[in-house]
Amino acid sequence: MNALSPSHASRPQGHLPVQSGRVGVLIVNLGTPEATDYWSMRRYLAEFLSDRRVIEAPRWLWWLILNLFILPRRPAAKRRDYDSIWNRERNESPLKTFTRSQAEKLALALAGDGRIEVDWGMRYGQPAIAARLAALQAKGCDRILLVPLYPQYCAATTATVADKAFEALQAMRWQPTLRVAAPWYDDPAYIDALARSTRASLAALDFEPEVLLASFHGIPRAYFDRGDPYYCHCAKTTRLLRAALGLDEERLRMTFQSRFGRAEWLKPYTAETVKALASQGVKRVAVLTPGFVADCLETLEEIGVENAGYFKAGGGERFAALPCLNDGEDGMRVIETVVRRELAGWI
Numbered sequence: 001m002n003a004l005s006p007s008h009a010s011r012p013q014g015h016l017p018v019q020s021g022r023v024g025v026l027i028v029n030l031g032t033p034e035a036t037d038y039w040s041m042r043r044y045l046a047e048f049l050s051d052r053r054v055i056e057a058p059r060w061l062w063w064l065i066l067n068l069f070i071l072p073r074r075p076a077a078k079r080r081d082y083d084s085i086w087n088r089e090r091n092e093s094p095l096k097t098f099t100r101s102q103a104e105k106l107a108l109a110l111a112g113d114g115r116i117e118v119d120w121g122m123r124y125g126q127p128a129i130a131a132r133l134a135a136l137q138a139k140g141c142d143r144i145l146l147v148p149l150y151p152q153y154c155a156a157t158t159a160t161v162a163d164k165a166f167e168a169l170q171a172m173r174w175q176p177t178l179r180v181a182a183p184w185y186d187d188p189a190y191i192d193a194l195a196r197s198t199r200a201s202l203a204a205l206d207f208e209p210e211v212l213l214a215s216f217h218g219i220p221r222a223y224f225d226r227g228d229p230y231y232c233h234c235a236k237t238t239r240l241l242r243a244a245l246g247l248d249e250e251r252l253r254m255t256f257q258s259r260f261g262r263a264e265w266l267k268p269y270t271a272e273t274v275k276a277l278a279s280q281g282v283k284r285v286a287v288l289t290p291g292f293v294a295d296c297l298e299t300l301e302e303i304g305v306e307n308a309g310y311f312k313a314g315g316g317e318r319f320a321a322l323p324c325l326n327d328g329e330d331g332m333r334v335i336e337t338v339v340r341r342e343l344a345g346w347i
Contacts, residue, residue: 026144027099038076146165151291194290211284257269271306288322
């Protein structure tokens with residue numbers, strides 16, 4: 001019997017020795033600097049802040065601001081922040097550690113099919129999307145599912161991952177068929193995982209929070225006004241999570257973090273809410289971050305250190321930053337559910 005598969009055995013003599021017939025899954029998160037030194041930070045910030053989806057200001061004006069004011073100064077501050085959360089054992093950021101682990105665990109969960117290759121990448125920094133798409137194609141993946149790891153759709157996150165993937169396809173003569181996974185902000189598996197994780201995290205605390213904040217990464221208000229659905233997706237996630245936890249709007253509040261620049265961003269701001277709660281006499285607060293599938297600078301340092309500092313400086317006593325779903329059982333169940341849903345018809 002010929003050991004080759006029918007598709008390989010029937011190829012004419014002299015056919016290019018290419019692999020085919022496999023399905024690729026590429027999960028992609030935001031990105032990370034490769035190290036905490038000044039120039040690594042600068043390279044990462046330059047790539048991130050040069051993305052037209054992230055900053056929609058006129059190009060000439062933003063070029064001046066970025067290169068004359070931000071890049072000479074901001075890397076030093078971010079270097080200190082990253083250094084405080086850096087994974088010393090692997091010499092990388094926690095986001096890279098978690099994303100790699102998510103890909104490895106997803107590969108094990110999908111291994112039963114036998115035709116699926118799982119890989120991971122970053123929109124900014126390494127591993128680059130183009131390189132990982134090429135690697136999947138080299139392994140015979142002529143169909144690839146792209147999974148931006150953002151439960152809530154936003155042009156500055158989800159869309160820019162797709163942009164970069166399609167840019168890579170432009171350079172390919174033989175393009176793989178590409179699907180982009182839909183956001184899962186209201187998927188029952190996601191809401192259930194958030195509820196289970198939140199309950200477990202609260203049970204592990206040695207205090208009972210008076211108020212819970214669901215803090216999402218912010219975007220400029222102008223992006224929402226131009227039609228971005230991100231705010232609505234965040235609001236629905238929060239509403240469904242409230243229902244799952246049996247909490248009202250006062251006990252579980254939606255806020256937005258990571259404001260950058262002077263423009264108005266989505267409100268209420270997490271930092272201002274934390275300060276206000278402390279000034280109102282609230283002594284115990286916990287913050288969860290449902291829009292992040294893995295802990296990173298924004299959750300570990302911005303929430304766990306910076307906002308905790310605001311709360312305690314204002315008179316608050318107990319503050320907890322609850323962990324993201326990460327690569328735990330609940331988190332992996334969500335990613336696997338999304339991937340299996342989007343692979344329907346391919347496997």
